[in-house]
Amino acid sequence: MPPSVAILGGGIAGLSTAWHLQKLLPAKIPITLFEQSSHFGGWMESELVTRDGRRVLFEGGPRTLRIVGEPGKAMLELVHSLGLASSLKSVPKTSPAARNRYIYRGGQIHLLNPTPFNLLFSRSPVYAGILRGGVREAFVRRNSADDESVWNFFARRFDPRMADTLASAICHGVFAGNSKEMSMRSSFGSMWAAEQRSGSLVRDTMKGVITRSEDQAQLSNRWSSHETASFQKRLQQEASVVCFDQGMGRFPAAIVQDLRKASNVSLLGNQEVTKLELQEGPFSTIIHTKGNQPSSFSHVVSALPSTQLSRLLPTLANLSHIPYTTVAVVNLAFPSNVLPIRGFGYLVPGPELDATGGVLGCIFDSESHGDLEITRCTIMAGGWAFSKYFGDPTTADHDAILETALRAMRDQLGVTVQPLSSRILIQRDCIPQLLVGHHKKVSDVQDKLQEFQGHVQAIGAWITGVSVNDGVLAGRTAAEQVARSMNIEL
Numbered sequence: 001m002p003p004s005v006a007i008l009g010g011g012i013a014g015l016s017t018a019w020h021l022q023k024l025l026p027a028k029i030p031i032t033l034f035e036q037s038s039h040f041g042g043w044m045e046s047e048l049v050t051r052d053g054r055r056v057l058f059e060g061g062p063r064t065l066r067i068v069g070e071p072g073k074a075m076l077e078l079v080h081s082l083g084l085a086s087s088l089k090s091v092p093k094t095s096p097a098a099r100n101r102y103i104y105r106g107g108q109i110h111l112l113n114p115t116p117f118n119l120l121f122s123r124s125p126v127y128a129g130i131l132r133g134g135v136r137e138a139f140v141r142r143n144s145a146d147d148e149s150v151w152n153f154f155a156r157r158f159d160p161r162m163a164d165t166l167a168s169a170i171c172h173g174v175f176a177g178n179s180k181e182m183s184m185r186s187s188f189g190s191m192w193a194a195e196q197r198s199g200s201l202v203r204d205t206m207k208g209v210i211t212r213s214e215d216q217a218q219l220s221n222r223w224s225s226h227e228t229a230s231f232q233k234r235l236q237q238e239a240s241v242v243c244f245d246q247g248m249g250r251f252p253a254a255i256v257q258d259l260r261k262a263s264n265v266s267l268l269g270n271q272e273v274t275k276l277e278l279q280e281g282p283f284s285t286i287i288h289t290k291g292n293q294p295s296s297f298s299h300v301v302s303a304l305p306s307t308q309l310s311r312l313l314p315t316l317a318n319l320s321h322i323p324y325t326t327v328a329v330v331n332l333a334f335p336s337n338v339l340p341i342r343g344f345g346y347l348v349p350g351p352e353l354d355a356t357g358g359v360l361g362c363i364f365d366s367e368s369h370g371d372l373e374i375t376r377c378t379i380m381a382g383g384w385a386f387s388k389y390f391g392d393p394t395t396a397d398h399d400a401i402l403e404t405a406l407r408a409m410r411d412q413l414g415v416t417v418q419p420l421s422s423r424i425l426i427q428r429d430c431i432p433q434l435l436v437g438h439h440k441k442v443s444d445v446q447d448k449l450q451e452f453q454g455h456v457q458a459i460g461a462w463i464t465g466v467s468v469n470d471g472v473l474a475g476r477t478a479a480e481q482v483a484r485s486m487n488i489e490l
């Protein structure tokens with residue numbers, strides 16, 4: 001059959017696949033993206049609301065982007081190619097938003113600043129176990145199991161108090177997940193690999209310092225120009241994270257705008273894929289959607305959540321066991337500078353969840369944007385413990401969630417001022433939970449897809465990483481793989 005590509009899912013990974021494909025393939029090859037909702041961009045969503053003549057930006061999903069590593073580079077290259085470089089706002093390395101991170105523990109918010117002095121003399125519970133753990137880590141034996149929970153890894157290699165506080169808080173901030181169930185190997189793969197490689201994270205870090213410059217010298221790619229390289233270098237000198245001045249929604253909107261100009265790209269919204277029929281020799285996939293004629297494609301890239309993909313391909317039924325967490329996102333705007341502290345925000349570890357009524361953390365959004373007149377914060381709640389605190393996500397009481405968020409603002413930050421504006425979103429099933437043993441499900445999928453020799457690929461948060469940058473890089477890699485499989489020279 002003549003070459004054609006279908007992309008399933010219009011989140012950032014799907015959009016990135018379409019954009020990179022459109023750059024790689026000749027214009028005669030059709031590219032069709034199927035998205036079941038009317039919105040492209042997945043969880044990236046921004047709303048500009050006006051209250052009392054003041055404009056307030058609310059973010060429903062990710063709000064900042066890291067600019068380090070290969071995924072950060074891939075994101076910056078795409079941003080630059082879309083002409084969005086001037087819309088990026090860097091969060092200076094010297095700013096409170098970049099320097100000050102807090103953890104809520106023992107009924108108080110504590111600054112996390114692990115200097116040797118603080119580790120030795122501070123009585124703050126956030127440092128408990130770090131010094132002892134750091135010293136003993138180099139002597140703890142390598143684990144022979146093929147996976148373990150994040151909590152276990154930190155308790156075993158460092159100290160159980162560090163697992164209870166730091167590891168649990170990080171699992172909340174990244175995955176809204178339970179550190180006692182999440183897989184260390186799949187969730188924090190580089191640390192897991194460091195132990196496997198060198199027997200200790202401390203020893204591996206010391207070795208890494210020596211070899212890093214060689215590794216970096218080998219990296220180069222076809223998407224990078226002299227201009228984008230100097231753009232990235234300039235940004236990296238002043239910042240470690242960036243945001244968009246008009247909100248994160250600007251990013252997928254610009255990709256969509258660019259794709260709509262290409263004559264061979266069709267972006268189909270409100271198109272739920274109901275069935276995939278794989279045919280062999282020559283490979284093709286028939287895609288069935290609700291209410292439309294089936295259509296055939298030589299190549300398919302799925303950027304769907306694992307639960308949806310498992311319904312479409314019965315051979316991947318195992319994927320239905322990957323759970324997703326629901327996060328209540330409460331955006332709040334206050335008419336003046338109401339925060340008693342400055343910084344990125346704070347995270348709440350597991351042992352404090354009952355005290356906060358299910359609040360996992362609070363982000364000080366106005367700080368990242370350098371906006372000090374209106375305070376914007378986001379309370380994140382629920383996650384893996386959503387049903388315990390808020391019941392069924394489909395019927396959760398929004399007023400009760402707002403009350404919990406305002407109580408957190410009052411009890412944890414001392415903010416009693418009524419918000420100028422608020423918004424509550426229940427982000428259902430937004431983050432996959434990479435539980436202990438997740439790598440086996442992934443390798444099983446990869447084995448099964450191998451049979452299709454690059455004609456069917458799966459990418460997305462559950463397999464290629466949960467951050468926006470991971471989605472951009474995975475889309476680019478999938479596009480290159482399709483091009484290679486069509487014998488197009490890269």
Ligand SMILES: C=Cc1c2[nH]c(c1C)Cc1[nH]c(c(CCC(=O)O)c1C)Cc1[nH]c(c(C)c1CCC(=O)O)Cc1[nH]c(c(C)c1C=C)C2
Pocket residue numbers: 043060061062063064065066172173174175176327329345346347360361362363380381383427430431466467468
């Ligand atoms: C909807 C809630 C989300 C929670 N985590 C993520 C989302 C979208 C995804 C995520 N958050 C972070 C990372 C790692 C850093 C990266 O590579 O970008 C990922 C993949 C870190 C992070 N956590 C919070 C923020 C604001 C950030 C920076 C990146 C971003 O803007 O998402 C705060 C936070 N996120 C969640 C909770 C419960 C929480 C608590 C304050 C869940």
